[in-house]
Amino acid sequence: MSAHLRSRELIDLVLDDGSFDSWDEPVDVAEFDDDYRAALSRAAERSGTDEAVLTGRGTIDGLPVAVIVGEFGFLGGSIGVRTAERITAAVRQATAQRLPLIAATSSGGTRMQEGTPAFVEMVTITRAIVAHKAAGLPYLVHLRHPTTGGVFASWGSLGHVTVAEPGALVGFLGPKVYEALNGEAFPHGVQVAENLVDKGIIDAVVPASELASVAARVMRLLHPSARDRSEGPTAAVPEATSTGAAGVTDSEPAAVDAWAAVEITRSRRRPGVRELLRHGADDVVPLSGTGEGQADAGLLLALTSFDGVTCVLVGQDRRSQRTHSMGPAALRAARRGIHLAQELGLPLVSVIDTPGADLSVQAEEGALAGEIARSIAEMTQLTVPSVALLIGQGCGGGALALLPARTVVVAENGWLSPLPPEGASVIVHGTPDRAPEMTRRQRISATDLLAAGIAHRIVPETSTDTDPKGFAVAMAAAAAEELRRQMGEDAETRLR
Secondary structure (H helix, E strand, O other): OOOOOOHHHHHHHHOOOOOOEEOOOOOOOOOOOHHHHHHHHHHHHHHOOOOOEEEEEEEEOOEEEEEEEEOOOOHHHOEOHHHHHHHHHHHHHHHHOOOOEEEEEEEOOEOOOOOHHHHOHHHHHHHHHHHHHHOOOOEEEEEEEEEEHHHHOOHHHOOOEEEEOOOOEEEOOOHHHHHHHHOOOOOOOOOEHHHHHHOOOOOEEOOHHHHHHHHHHHHHHHOOOOOOOOOOOOOOOOOOEEOOOOOOOOOOOOOOOHHHHHHHHOOOOOOOHHHHHHHHOOEEEEEOOOOOOOOOOOEEEEEEEEOOEEEEEEEEOHHHHOOOOEOHHHHHHHHHHHHHHHHHOOOEEEEEEEOOEOOOHHHHHOOHHHHHHHHHHHHHOOOOOEEEEEEEEEEHHHHHOOOOOOEEEEEOOOEOEOOOHHHHHHHHHOOHHHHHHHHHHOOOEHHHHHHOOOOOEEEOOOOOOOOHHHHHHHHHHHHHHHHHHHHOOOHHHHHO
16 A cells, blocks of 8 residues: 555645645634543644645646545544535535535544534535536545545545545445454455455546546546537548438448458457557546446446547447456446436447347346346437447347447448347247348348438448558547537437
8 A cells, every 4th residue: 555645745746736725714613522622632733634624726737626635644534513514615615616526535434523413414515516516527536545434435435536545445334343343354355445446336546646647637538628629620530421410321332241241340350449449539547337336347438538529438348248248237337437428518439349248147137138228218318419339249239228329330340230140040040050141131231220320320441450540540530520510419409
């Protein structure tokens, strides 16, 4: 675990030099008894702060932000009524000034000396955070060692992006309390930042020394004053076939042989979502899992930008699905991305490339069908710009779950089918051997999708084996162009 910094040291490390402006007013402790006032006085002397949090505003990479920083040295960072009032006031001020909010927690939870009145203040803080996010303003959380109890169970778990110190103790139940109540130690390695990333509860482990650079990257993507770059220059896009918004075809597309397309997209050398991000994105901030204790390598979730257009990306990673089929957790992570885009008012880009969702007992019992349905339903209700990129295989309900975007862009060899062609052949003919025939009969190719109005645009391909970068850049540029076009529409038009 990295060296633990005091709250003022962290502020100096993360914010631009000399930019911090405190919002804190003196704390009134007159109502408390003599013993408690003495304890508060000793805590202030030891910690160098007047309370368990410091709040204010400053800049990161020149971008204004509000900050709330916990001080564990003040009574274990515990949250009393006055502490909560300070936090709530800072959140509301950040909302009023339309500032992104960064909370760096370090707390054992509610202050036991104040009991229930302090405990229920977690609700008040949470209400203020919810209002901040409802205003479309970013909320970032940095969980420091330790963060437990009511802080983790309220405002510490509501970030749009949540990271933690390496090796930080992060959990709901304090391990000392568990041991006292149960007579044994809490299992080692569970309440550790790295395990929480693996389980899809938080997004990343970030040492304090790197927090400024990570926060700056997130701010450049999410900050209200930094993300409106939609009028910038548009990258060159290869000549594409399109039905456009009004259904007018620009040119007659060359027919694509469906079975040949299936074989091309099944190649291990076929570029996927990782290449799209590596070669086509301006910047990428990966997120991890659902934020609710589930993760699935079959889906990538990220904040990113294409040609200056900031967006949320949910993308199926076909490479990971070779060894681990896409299950319910992948679609729950996708739904986190959908909610994130809607909440922040950011465009959504969904990337479809899957041989099919998981077919197993675990997937059935994990409500796979329900997750597909909920993903479809939520995408149809988006009021932000949205583009679906069908870059390769589009097999079954797993593909359909990410399809209902405002614009569907398909790579020349992309395809969409209800089942793998071999499975369709078995159902109709009793044998998988007539799969090529079924691909043509079911009209799964890019040109078929365009003709049926399912897709709106085809992006031509060169050899993806020899030019993966060119493929990624072309798909990214098409996404950016379509998002910019939609930005000129009102929300009601996009919803229709």
